[in-house]
């Protein structure tokens with residue numbers, strides 16, 4: 480049975496970057512609650528309108544909304560998934576085990592990094608508006624300014640990558656992460672990876688962790 484991967488880590492710790500790498504290298508499915516919520520906001524659905532302000536401020540959306548969205552967007556009979564940005568609360572961690580994973584084996588990878596470097600990563604992030612590829616004006620710039628290397632799509636800022644929202648997101652992270660790490664540690668399912676390394680080095684460590 481394939482192992483399911485739960486990606487935990489601060490905003491900007493590289494969860495999305497490594498999830499996209501693993502999808503390409505090892506055929507994982509990728510489900511990011513942040514991406515799902517942003518798609519709802521983009522489409523201006525009722526749900527999108529309800530969560531738009533919350534996300535722009537950098538606060539957490541309610542457990543009920545994200546759990547429902549997650550359940551509707553993953554089917555474990557399709558193979559191994561990466562759960563990116565879920566869980567964010569202890570109730571979400573329990574719900575992931577009880578309602579989604581059930582008997583499927585899983586490991587939680589914690590992208591461990593000093594929070595001091597994350598503001599710089601986030602305000603310099605650009606994302607392809609068409610394919611979602613992730614860039615960074617300092618660490619991974621596109622070959623042509625403003626254009627995606629992979630599909631030529633336009634590179635855009637995320638609304639919650641402003642200095643103020645990033646500050647709030649990092650505070651929310653600090654206030655919520657400890658019980659989640661303890662939960663997986665107690666179940667002996669937690670693996671810490673140094674997320675301050677180069678992306679290729681991190682990818683190798685994540686692959687080993689999931690073997």
Ligand code: AP5
Nearest residue numbers: 490491492493494495496512513540564600604614615678
């Ligand atoms: P979400 O979309 O999950 O955002 P996040 O957790 O804040 O994380 P990010 O996506 O900002 O960072 P990342 O770790 O993916 O980093 P990335 O790889 O892009 O959530 C957004 C919002 O949605 C939340 O604030 C909340 O409102 C809501 N939400 C989502 N899930 C929820 C849930 N479960 N419950 C409640 N609310 C929820 O990398 C960042 C940058 O760094 C990029 O520019 C990249 O190129 C660069 N980079 C990556 N790796 C490296 C490296 N090794 N070295 C140098 N630069 C690097």
Ligand code: MG
Nearest residue numbers: 494495511513
């Ligand atoms: Mg992300």
